[in-house]
Amino acid sequence: MPAACDSVLEDIEDIVSAQDLKPHDWRYVRKNIFPKVRKRSSQQRTQTDEDPPHDSVIPGIQKIWIRTWGCSHNNSDGEYMAGQLAAYGYKITDNSAEADLWLLNSCTVKNPAEDHFRNSIKKAHEANKKVVLAGCVPQAQPRQDYLKGLSIIGVQQIDRVVEVVEETIKGHSVRLLGQKKDNGKRLGGARLDLPKIRKNPLIEIISINTGCLNACTYCKTKHARGDLASYPIEELVDRAKQSFQEGVCEIWLTSEDTGAYGRDIGTDLPTLLWKLVEAIPEGAMLRLGMTNPPYILEHLEEMAKILNHPRVYAFLHIPVQSASDSVLMDMKREYCVADFRRVVDFLKEKVPGITIATDIICGFPGETDEDFQETMKLVEQYKFPSLFINQFYPRPGTPAAKMHQVPAAVKKQRTKDLSQLFHSYNPYDHKVRKNMLSTFITSQRVMQCEVKELKLLQGDFGVPGDRDNKIRLKGSHYNISVVPVVIMLLCRHYEKECFKQFEERVKKTCEYFQGVCPVLDPPVGMLF
Numbered sequence: 001m002p003a004a005c006d007s008v009l010e011d012i013e014d015i016v017s018a019q020d021l022k023p024h025d026w027r028y029v030r031k032n033i034f035p036k037v038r039k040r041s042s043q044q045r046t047q048t049d050e051d052p053p054h055d056s057v058i059p060g061i062q063k064i065w066i067r068t069w070g071c072s073h074n075n076s077d078g079e080y081m082a083g084q085l086a087a088y089g090y091k092i093t094d095n096s097a098e099a100d101l102w103l104l105n106s107c108t109v110k111n112p113a114e115d116h117f118r119n120s121i122k123k124a125h126e127a128n129k130k131v132v133l134a135g136c137v138p139q140a141q142p143r144q145d146y147l148k149g150l151s152i153i154g155v156q157q158i159d160r161v162v163e164v165v166e167e168t169i170k171g172h173s174v175r176l177l178g179q180k181k182d183n184g185k186r187l188g189g190a191r192l193d194l195p196k197i198r199k200n201p202l203i204e205i206i207s208i209n210t211g212c213l214n215a216c217t218y219c220k221t222k223h224a225r226g227d228l229a230s231y232p233i234e235e236l237v238d239r240a241k242q243s244f245q246e247g248v249c250e251i252w253l254t255s256e257d258t259g260a261y262g263r264d265i266g267t268d269l270p271t272l273l274w275k276l277v278e279a280i281p282e283g284a285m286l287r288l289g290m291t292n293p294p295y296i297l298e299h300l301e302e303m304a305k306i307l308n309h310p311r312v313y314a315f316l317h318i319p320v321q322s323a324s325d326s327v328l329m330d331m332k333r334e335y336c337v338a339d340f341r342r343v344v345d346f347l348k349e350k351v352p353g354i355t356i357a358t359d360i361i362c363g364f365p366g367e368t369d370e371d372f373q374e375t376m377k378l379v380e381q382y383k384f385p386s387l388f389i390n391q392f393y394p395r396p397g398t399p400a401a402k403m404h405q406v407p408a409a410v411k412k413q414r415t416k417d418l419s420q421l422f423h424s425y426n427p428y429d430h431k432v433r434k435n436m437l438s439t440f441i442t443s444q445r446v447m448q449c450e451v452k453e454l455k456l457l458q459g460d461f462g463v464p465g466d467r468d469n470k471i472r473l474k475g476s477h478y479n480i481s482v483v484p485v486v487i488m489l490l491c492r493h494y495e496k497e498c499f500k501q502f503e504e505r506v507k508k509t510c511e512y513f514q515g516v517c518p519v520l521d522p523p524v525g526m527l528f
Contacts (some may be wrong), residue, residue, distance in 0.1 A: 059166040060089035065099035067374070069116060070107025072254040072289065074135055076205035078105045081134065081153075081161040083195035088162045092197060099129065101169060103161075106135035108220045111393040112398075118146055136224035141397070142177055151172055155210070155224055156180045159190035179226070190238040192231060203250045204243035208236055208272065209264075212257040214292070217332050218364065218405075220395035228264050233272050240279050251276070252287045259291030269295070270302035273312075282310045290317040293335045293343050300343065304350035314351050318343060319359035320486050323378035324371035327364055330403070337378070344382060350357050357386035362390045362418055363411030364402035372414050376421060383425045391415045 004450045064085055068078035081103060082092050093099050107113040114137055124131045131150055138144075138152040153161055154177035167174045180189060189210050198204065209230040215222065242252055253276075255261065261269045269291070280286055288307075296303055296318070307314050320340045322328055328336060346356055360375060377408040379387065391411050394401035 059169055059528050062100035062169060063091045063093045064101050064103055065093055065096040066103045066105065067096075067120060068105040068135075069113050070105075070109065070135065072205050072252060073207050073210070073256065074105060074107055075199065076207050076254060077134070077155065077158050079196045079198055079205070080190065080194050081105070081158050082197040084161050085165060086197055087195045090165070096129075097127070101130040101132065101165060101256065102122055103132045103134060103165070105135065106137035108136040108140050108224055108395065110390065111395070121146060121150070130277045132161075132164055132168050136221055139177060139225075140220055140223035142175065151175065152177060154178065156189045159194055187407075189229070189231075192235050193242065198248075202248055203252060204240070204246075204248040205252045205254055206236060206239055206243075207231075207255055208253050208258060208260050209255045212292075213260050213263065213295075214257070214334060215332055217330065218361070218392070218395065219398040220398055221256060223397060226259050227367065228257075228260050230262050230267075231273055232265065233262075233267060235270075236272060237275050237279050240276055244279075244281055244284060249284045250287060251280070251288065252285070254289040257292050257295065258289045258297030263295075268299065270299050270306065277306070277309055277311060282311075285311055285313055287313045288316055290319060292333075293318060293339045296343055297339060300350075304347060307347065307351045307354060314354040315357070316347065316354065317357040317359075319388075319435070320378065321359055321361050322364065322367070322371065323375040326365070327367050327371050330366050331361075331364060333401075337374075355385055356382070357388065358384050359388040360418060361390050361392050362414040363406040365394075365400055365405050367406055367414075376418065379418065380425075381423055386421075387418075387422050387423070389415060389418050 066078055066082050068075055072271065074429040085103075086092050102120070104117060104120050106117040117135075117137055121131060121133070132148060133150055133152045134153060134155075136146055139155045141147075142152055151164050151173050152175045156179055157176040160176055162172045164176060189207070192206070195465045196204075209228060211228045211326070212222065213228050243251065259269055261267075261272060273286075273288075276286060303316075306312055307316065318340065320337070321331060321333060323337050325336045344356055347356065360379070362372070392400075394404070394405065
């Protein structure tokens with residue numbers, strides 16, 4: 001029992017002594033209390049009220065510069081990554097100096113392409129830029145010394161580019177190099193419905209599959225892209241329809257080998273092409289990518305019908321690489337020269353005016369002078385209007401790199417000889433193109449910057465500031481027929497008044513093209 005207290009506290013308020021103020025006096029005093037405010041200096045206010053600093057780690061506000069090397073498949077990947085980053089809030093810039101982060105999308109086909117990639121990484125470090133690496137080089141060889149400590153996004157992980165960029169901006173190093181699979185089966189890659197920023201707003205590049213079925217002894221791309229994995233036809237058709245709704249007027253199909261499409265999912269290339277042709281609106285065109293001879297041989301009849309379709313370019317890229325069966329065997333190309341000739345002869349007979357493009361590798365290990373002369377004879381016979389000449393470079397990790405090499409001087413001389421042969425049967429080709437184009441472009445202020453490239457300049461026809469819209473031309477048939485059409489479509493796309501203003505001039509230009517090259521048939525009626 002506690003000791004008796006002198007007083008009992010009935011409530012907590014009783015703690016207040018009799019000398020304390022009464023409740024109404026409390027209210028009076030509180031009215032006269034003013035909080036002491038600590039004033040901020042003007043310097044502090046400026047720092048707080050300003051926008052976040054340029055190097056802020058807050059994601060989604062930085063500027064990003066994207067550089068892509070290599071094939072159209074790689075370019076499509078770059079466009080997808082740009083679209084996702086822009087959708088998240090990042091600003092895509094063409095000015096590398098003002099960018100906070102460089103996204104370098106690499107190509108591993110030849111040594112010079114990787115050298116450019118490596119030099120760009122060095123420049124990024126010197127400029128104190130954050131770097132994310134993409135493309136085939138880091139995918140194929142992620143453990144190279146010059147890639148250590150840098151963020152890498154694999155070729156099948158481009159749909160996660162925002163995550164990688166976010167973490168890199170925060171100062172972390174991230175590497176995503178895995179393969180996409182569904183129930184253990186490898187998928188073609190990232191989703192096709194991702195946002196995209198096209199380099200040319202009128203051309204959509206669609207990768208129909210990734211990887212291939214071959215194992216060429218010189219190829220490093222196989223190490224990066226892997227075995228064949230095709231997208232379902234429904235997804236490809238949906239992507240094409242979506243692109244047309246966004247104002248695209250050309251679809252380019254691409255992959256490491258379009259001819260092999262569908263062999264892993266129980267279908268084939270002609271089946272896909274007929275479905276796509278049904279989805280192409282009048283006035284739009286479809287362009288096929290590279291296909292190796294073995295996979296088109298069994299579909300020659302169907303391919304000829306498709307290439308004769310008015311909404312499909314009469315153009316096909318079929319790489320031969322060498323006209324020597326001995327060299328082709330060392331390359332493990334899985335066809336002989338006779339197979340290539342059969343494909344070309346059939347298509348030239350069945351598809352009037354078709355442009356056949358091909359590739360040649362000069363100086364492959366073991367190539368003799370006699371082997372090279374066979375290649376020279378093949379080129380002289382067919383006079384390919386589009387010829388991609390490549391000096392052989394041994395790529396690390398490939399079987400060809402371990403073979404007995406042709407001396408560098410011999411490789412260079414063979415490359416030079418083949419180039420001279422190509423220009424001998426097309427001596428004024430570049431000048432003819434410039435002259436033909438000048439009939440249309442002079443007053444329109446469209447300037448031809450290179451033989452195979454048009455660049456729109458600021459002018460009187462309603463394309464203000466569009467200095468980066470480029471039209472790349474492939475092959476003479478595809479080349480000449482597409483020039484007036486694309487220029488006209490650009491005018492119509494950006495400024496309806498321009499279309500009306502130049503409609504008659506474009507018509508005359510198309511007629512002029514047909515007069516100079518009667519085998520060419522620009523789809524004038526479909527567009528006017």
